[in-house]
Amino acid sequence: MPFLMVSPLFVSSSSSSGMTGGIYSEAYAVMDANTGEILFGENINKPMYPASITKMVTAIITIETQEMDDIVTVSEKAVNAIGTRVYLLEGEEVTIQQLLHGLMVSSGNDAGIALAEHIAGSVDNFANEMNDFLQKRIGVKNTHFTNPHGLFDKNHITTAKDMAEISAYAMKNEVFRDLVSTESVEWVGEGWETVLYNHHPLLRDQEMVIGIKNGYVRKSGYTLATAAVKEDTELIIITLSSPSRNHGVADTLKLLDYAFANYETQWLTFEKESPMAEFIFPVKVPVSTKKGEEITFTISDNGLLTVRGEENRLICFSTLEEREPLDLPFFSYDLPENTKKEENLSSNRVDAHNFTDWLFVTGFLFLSLK
Numbered sequence: 253m254p255f256l257m258v259s260p261l262f263v264s265s266s267s268s269s270g271m272t273g274g275i276y277s278e279a280y281a282v283m284d285a286n287t288g289e290i291l292f293g294e295n296i297n298k299p300m301y302p303a304s305i306t307k308m309v310t311a312i313i314t315i316e317t318q319e320m321d322d323i324v325t326v327s328e329k330a331v332n333a334i335g336t337r338v339y340l341l342e343g344e345e346v347t348i349q350q351l352l353h354g355l356m357v358s359s360g361n362d363a364g365i366a367l368a369e370h371i372a373g374s375v376d377n378f379a380n381e382m383n384d385f386l387q388k389r390i391g392v393k394n395t396h397f398t399n400p401h402g403l404f405d406k407n408h409i410t411t412a413k414d415m416a417e418i419s420a421y422a423m424k425n426e427v428f429r430d431l432v433s434t435e436s437v438e439w440v441g442e443g444w445e446t447v448l449y450n451h452h453p454l455l456r457d458q459e460m461v462i463g464i465k466n467g468y469v470r471k472s473g474y475t476l477a478t479a480a481v482k483e484d485t486e487l488i489i490i491t492l493s494s495p496s497r498n499h500g501v502a503d504t505l506k507l508l509d510y511a512f513a514n515y516e517t518q519w520l521t522f523e524k525e526s527p528m529a530e531f532i533f534p535v536k537v538p539v540s541t542k543k544g545e546e547i548t549f550t551i552s553d554n555g556l557l558t559v560r561g562e563e564n565r566l567i568c569f570s571t572l573e574e575r576e577p578l579d580l581p582f583f584s585y586d587l588p589e590n591t592k593k594e595e596n597l598s599s600n601r602v603d604a605h606n607f608t609d610w611l612f613v614t615g616f617l618f619l620s621l622k
Contacts, residue, residue, distance in 0.1 A: 277503045278473070278493035281412035285420045285479065285486040286517045286538035296413040297394060300492040303467030304336075304359050305415060305477045306402030309382050311356050311431065312422040314367050320349040320427075322370075329375075330365040335403060335469075337362045339444040346441065353437045356465065358448040364401035375399055386414075390421045404469045412490045419464055419477050419488045432463030432479075453501050454478060460508070464488075466500075474500040480508050485517040516543050520559070531555040531572040539568060 279295035290296060326344045338360035340346065346354075346366070354363035368378035382397045392414040398405045410418075422428045435456050436449045453476075454461040460480040467475040473493035480487050489507050494500035518541050522533040528551075539559050541547055547567065549559045555572040 273506060275491075275503050275506065276495055276499040277491035279412040279490075280492065280503065280507060281416040281488075281490045282507050282511050283416040283420060283488040283490075284515065284517055284538070284540040285423060285488045286484075287540045288417065288420055289540045290413060290416065291487075291511055291515050291540065293412055297411050299394065299409045299411060301404060301408065301469070301472035301475075302402055302410045302415060302492070303404075303469045303472040303475045304402040305465045305467040305475050305490075306397060306400070306408070306410075307355050307359065307364055307467075308415075308418060308422055308432075308465050308477065309386065309397065310364050310367060310378075310400040311352055312418075312425060312428050313382065313385055314348060314352060314371065315425060315427045315431075317371060318348045320347065320352075322348045324348060324351055324366050324370040326362075326366050327369055330362045330369065333361040333365050333401070335361045335401070338439060338441065338448070340366060340441065341443040344442045350439075350441075352431055353434065353448060354439065356431050357434050357437055357450050358439070359451050359466075361401040361403065364399075368400040386418070390418055392417050402467055402469070402472075404471045412492050415477055415490045415492075416488045419479065419490065423464070423479055423486075423488070429463070432465065452476075452478070453497060454504065458505075460512075466497075468497070476500045476504055478504050478508070480512075482512050483516075484519060485512065485515070487511050514543050516541060518545075518547060520547075520549055525551065528555070528572070530575055532575055533572065537570075541567060 275294065279298050279300055281293035281296045282291045283289065284291055323345050324347070326340045326342060326346060328342045331340055331342045336359045338354035338358050340362045348367070351363045351367050354360040355367065365375060368375050372378035372381050378400055379398050382400070386392050386395050386397070395410040395414040395418070396407060398408045402408070433455070434450060436447055439446050439448045450456070452461075452463065452466050455463065458480070460482055462479050462481055464477040464479050473495065474497050476489075476491045476494070478489040480489070487508060489504050491500050491503045494503060517538050520537040520539060521535070525533060537557070539547065541561060545561045547559055547561050549557060551557050551572070555574065556569060557572055558569045559567045561567050
C-alpha cells in the first residue's frame with residue numbers, strides 16, 4: 253500500500269538545546285529515514301552549494317532508467333572534466349555499472365558527464381531531467397541543479413532539508429543502497445587499473461554508517477551526506493559548508509550520537525485490529541518518537557489513524573487507504589422444491605456472526621434464492 257503521510261513531529265529550524273558542544277557546519281539536518289521527518293536541524297531551508305553530494309541524484313536517475321550492463325561510449329567532454337576523475341579515455345566503452353562505481357565510490361566527475369550524455373544527450377539536457385525528477389518524483393522544492401557532478405555554479409543550489417529527502421528516497425532503492433555501501437572495488441579501464449576506495453570518511457570506520465556521499469569545492473566548503481542504522485532506526489545526516497573535512501566528520505558523529513540517544517523509530521502493527529469494511533490496514537507504519545516513549549493509537553470510523561505519546565502528546569495522524577469498491581456479480585439460481593424446504597429449515601440454525609463474516613470476506617451481498 254502507499255506509505256501513510258504523517259504530520260510533522262519535532263521539526264525544528266534551530267539546533268537541539270540538549271546537545272553538548274557546538275556544530276561547525278553552517279547548515280545541517282537530521283532525518284528519520286523511515287518516516288521522512290526532520291528531527292532537528294539548523295538552517296535547513298537555507299540555499300547552499302552541495303558539491304559532489306549532487307552525484308546521488310545522477311546515480312539514482314541512472315539506476316531507475318538504465319540497465320547495468322548497457323555500454324556507454326566516453327566523449328571528449330567527459331575526458332576533459334576537471335576535478336576528481338577515474339581517467340576515462342575518449343572513445344572508451346564502459347558499462348553503466350562501472351561508471352556508477354566511478355561516480356559514487358571514487359567521485360569521478362568524468363563518470364558523471366559520461367552518464368549524463370548517455371542518458372540525455374548532453375549535460376544541459378540531463379540537468380533539466382534532474383530538476384524534473386527532483387520536483388516531480390521526489391517532491392523537493394528548493395533545489396536546482398545545473399550539472400551531474402556538483403562542480404560550482406552559482407545556480408547549482410540545494411538545502412539541507414532537500415538533500416535529506418533526496419538521500420532518504422535514494423536509500424529505499426536496493427541497487428543504490430548497495431552501491432553507496434561499497435567500501436572498495438577493482439577498476440579496470442583502458443587508461444587506469446587500480447582499486448577504488450570509497451571517499452566517505454566514516455564508511456569504513458563506523459559500523460553504524462552505511463553510506464552515502466561526501467563533497468567539496470572551495471565555494472561550497474565540505475559537504476557530507478550520511479546514512480546510519482541502529483536496530484530499527486535509520487537516520488540521514490546532512491552537513492553543509494563545514495570549514496574542514498574533520499569538522500564535517502565531527503559534526504556528523506555528534507549529531508548521530510545525539511539523535512540515536514534521544515529519538516527512535518517505532519513500528520505500529522495492526523494484526524490485533526478488527527477488519528474495517530472501507531479501509532485497509534498496512535502491514536506496519538513507522539513513527540518517529542522520543543527514545544523509549546510509550547505510544548498509543550486510535551482509528552476512527554472514517555479511517556483516521558491518530559498516534560499519541562506520553563501525556564497525550566499528539567505525535568502524528570494520517571488516513572488509512574480506502575478499499576476500492578468491487579463490481580461483483582449478482583447470483584440467482586433455482587433450487588429443487590425439496591431442497592428449498594431443507595434450506596428453510598437449516599437457515600434458522602445459521603450462526604448470524606459467521607454469516608456476516610462470510611458476507612464481509614466474499615463481498616457477495618446479493619444472493620437470491622428462487
